Amino acid sequence: MGNKAMLLDFWPSPFGMRTRIALAEKGVKYEYKDEDLSNKSELLLAMNPVHKKIPVFVHNNKPVCESLIIVEYIDEVWSKDKPLLPSDPYLKAQARFWADFADKKVYESGARIWKTKGEEQEKAKKDFIENLTILVQQLGDNPYFGGDTFGYVDVAIIPFYTWFYTFEMAGNFKVEESCPKVIEWAKRCLQRESVKALPDPIKVYDFFLELKKMLGIE
Amino acid sequence: MANNNEVILLDFWPSSFGMRVRIALHEKGVEFEYRDEDLRNKSELLVKMNPIHKKIPVLVHNNKPVCESSIIVQYIDEVWSDKSPLLPSDPYQRAHARFWADFIDKKTYDGTKKIWTSKGEDQVVAKKEFIEHLKVLEEQLGDKPYFGGDTFGYVDVSLIPFYSWFYILETEGNFKIEESNTKIIEWAKRCMQRESVAKTLPDQKKLYEFVQEYKKKLGVE
Numbered sequence: 001m002g003n004k005a006m007l008l009d010f011w012p013s014p015f016g017m018r019t020r021i022a023l024a025e026k027g028v029k030y031e032y033k034d035e036d037l038s039n040k041s042e043l044l045l046a047m048n049p050v051h052k053k054i055p056v057f058v059h060n061n062k063p064v065c066e067s068l069i070i071v072e073y074i075d076e077v078w079s080k081d082k083p084l085l086p087s088d089p090y091l092k093a094q095a096r097f098w099a100d101f102a103d104k105k106v107y108e109s110g111a112r113i114w115k116t117k118g119e120e121q122e123k124a125k126k127d128f129i130e131n132l133t134i135l136v137q138q139l140g141d142n143p144y145f146g147g148d149t150f151g152y153v154d155v156a157i158i159p160f161y162t163w164f165y166t167f168e169m170a171g172n173f174k175v176e177e178s179c180p181k182v183i184e185w186a187k188r189c190l191q192r193e194s195v196k197a198l199p200d201p202i203k204v205y206d207f208f209l210e211l212k213k214m215l216g217i218e
Numbered sequence: 219m220a221n222n223n224e225v226i227l228l229d230f231w232p233s234s235f236g237m238r239v240r241i242a243l244h245e246k247g248v249e250f251e252y253r254d255e256d257l258r259n260k261s262e263l264l265v266k267m268n269p270i271h272k273k274i275p276v277l278v279h280n281n282k283p284v285c286e287s288s289i290i291v292q293y294i295d296e297v298w299s300d301k302s303p304l305l306p307s308d309p310y311q312r313a314h315a316r317f318w319a320d321f322i323d324k325k326t327y328d329g330t331k332k333i334w335t336s337k338g339e340d341q342v343v344a345k346k347e348f349i350e351h352l353k354v355l356e357e358q359l360g361d362k363p364y365f366g367g368d369t370f371g372y373v374d375v376s377l378i379p380f381y382s383w384f385y386i387l388e389t390e391g392n393f394k395i396e397e398s399n400t401k402i403i404e405w406a407k408r409c410m411q412r413e414s415v416a417k418t419l420p421d422q423k424k425l426y427e428f429v430q431e432y433k434k435k436l437g438v439e
Contacts, residue, residue, distance in 0.1 A: 050321060050354065064313045066320055076309040089296040093284045100286055101270065134270065 005030035008044050008056040010037055012207045014107070015067035016055040017159035017198055022071045024194035025150070026078040068099055071155055084152040098138060098145060099156035105131040106160060114170035114208070125171045129178045136181040143188055150192060158195055161186040165201035166208045225250035226278040228264050230257055232428050234327065235287035236275040237379035237418050242291045244414035245370070246298040288319055291375055304372045318358060318365065319376040325351050326380050334390040334429060345391050349398045356401040363408060370412060374405075378415055381406040385422035386429050 007023065007030050009016035023030055035044055035054050047056045047063035057064045057073065064073045075084040085092050109131055112124035135157065139145060145153035164175050164186075176183045189195045227243065227250050229236035243250050255264055255274050267276045267283035277284045277293065284293045295304040305312050329351050332344035355377065359365055365373035384395055384406075396403045409415045 059310070062310055064310070065317055069313050069316045069320065072316070073309055073313040076312070089293055090279075090282060090284070092296065093289050093293040096289045096292070097285055100289065 004058075004060050006033060006058040007031070008033050008035055008041070008047065008054050008058065010035050010054050011199055012162075012204050013054060014159035014163060017162065018067045018155050019055045019057055019070045019074070020197065021155050021158065021194045022074045022084060024197060025082050025084065025155075025192075026074060027081070028074070028078055068096075068103070068156060071152065075152070082149075084146070084155060086146075086151070095146075095152045098135070098153045101131075101135070102153070102157045102160070106135065106157065110160060110163060110167050113167045114212075121171060125173055128167065129175075132175070132179045132182050136179060136185065139181065139185060144185070150189065154189055158186060158189045159198065161189075162198050162201050162204050166205045169205060170208075223249075224278075224280050227252050228255055228261070228267065228274050228276040228278065229253065230255050230274050231420055232425055233274060234379035234383065237382070238287045238375050239275045239277060239290050239294070240418040241375050241378065241414045242294045242304060244418060245302045245304065245375075245412075246294060247301060248294070248298055288323060288376065291372065295372070302370075304366075304375060306366070306371070315366070315372045318355075318373045322355075322373070322376045322380075326377070330380060330383050330387055333387045335433075341391060345393055348387070349395075352395070352399040352402050356399060359401060359405055364405070370409065374409060378406065378409045379419065381409070382419040382422055382425055386426045389426060 005023075005028055007016075007019060009020070009032060011034055020032075033041075033043075035041060037054070040052060043058075044054065044056060045052055047058055048054075048065045051065065053065070055065075055067055055070060057070045059073075059077070064070050071084065085095055106128070109124055109128040113121060113128060116124055135145075138153075142148065144150045145157070168174055225243070225248055227236070227239060229239065229252060231254055240252070253261075253263075255261060257274070260272060263278075264274065264276060265272055267278055268274075268285045271285065273285070275285075275287055275290060277290045279293075279297070284290045291304065305315055329344070329348045333341060333348060336344050355365075358373075362368070364370050365377070388394055410419070
């Protein structure tokens with residue numbers, strides 16, 4: 001009986017990054033496996049037959065899928081140190097709401113920036129900045145979304161920072177100009193070991209250019 | 219003097235998402251004030267309590283709002299934890315339940331809407347996909363009485379509201395769900411025997427009339 005942990009992931013994925021950060025925060029030892037998404041491993045297909053997506057956290061041979069569900073699972077299993085979610089039910093509900101907002105609005109509008117051009121792209125940029133602005137309003141004067149401590153919402157959102165450079169290049173704008181507070185918060189998070197380990201935004205951009213070429217997008 | 223446990227639910231009776239919350243509150247025996255919103259003329263309270271999405275359901279507990287149906291159901295389970303637990307206590311089982319509720323969120327609403335808003339080939343495809351979707355869920359159910367195992371739980375709460383839409387789907391789509399998905403119908407009928415479900419789910423024909431009115435307003439045939 002052990003504590004065998006494996007993460008099926010793909011290095012540029014912001015969803016995968018969430019799980020990597022959570023595992024690092026908790027000091028969990030695990031085997032990292034980078035998937036080739038154009039040639040998914042048998043293990044990935046066996047562990048996530050429903051969506052066939054990464055990340056998948058395989059703990060003692062049992063799969064957990066969907067990044068936010070994995071982060072909650074990690075928080076509940078390795079519950080002694082560094083709690084990511086608050087214990088109060090109302091604060092927990094708030095944290096879940098903002099992580100959900102990050103998925104429904106921040107990620108969605110960010111992706112639209114590189115998927116569109118012209119009018120549509122201008123709208124995507126506007127929506128993206130608006131969504132980031134709403135988010136930082138939540139921050140208030142706190143150092144983190146978790147309050148004084150780095151928490152669930154911080155984990156949920158900080159991976160998107162690695163994609164900011166890509167969105168900026170695609171949309172010809174600078175996040176810092178319209179939303180300096182989010183950059184301040186991101187730089188604060190980047191001082192943590194778990195976040196420092198995230199991929200370099202320039203590397204992410206290079207990957208994105210390759211991806212565009214592969215997909216035949218101009 | 220402020221009421222110690224004031225619970226208001228801002229909702230809209232045909233909403234499957236709202237129904238989840240109603241069922242959870244009934245399961246826990248929570249007294250609450252139900253307020254039906256006019257979605258074309260949202261109340262000041264709704265807009266104030268959910269400024270981000272301006273959607274129902276919103277649970278207002280002692281003046282503090284909780285939004286998004288799955289988040290609300292988990293909140294209810296955690297606050298009124300002494301009765302009828304909806305989520306299991308084991309972290310792996312909880313992750314498993316959350317996964318299936320998320321699957322239901324991602325696919326069921328859009329899947330059902332496609333059936334009653336489309337025609338011809340599009341509708342044929344929509345029906346086929348929905349049946350497949352139900353088959354995946356049936357596989358999860360297996361031989362258990364509920365998705366939660368022996369007891370009615372989080373995944374059952376997440377899915378059962380959509381059962382009230384089956385009459386609409388069958389009428390609009392001219393098919394019988396029971397023919398391809400007997401297990402789901404058996405499970406649904408079992409859930410309907412619970413008071414919380416029976417008193418929450420609207421009459422299927424009433425819902426059908428609502429949809430006809432709604433389609434007329436949208437100018438959809």
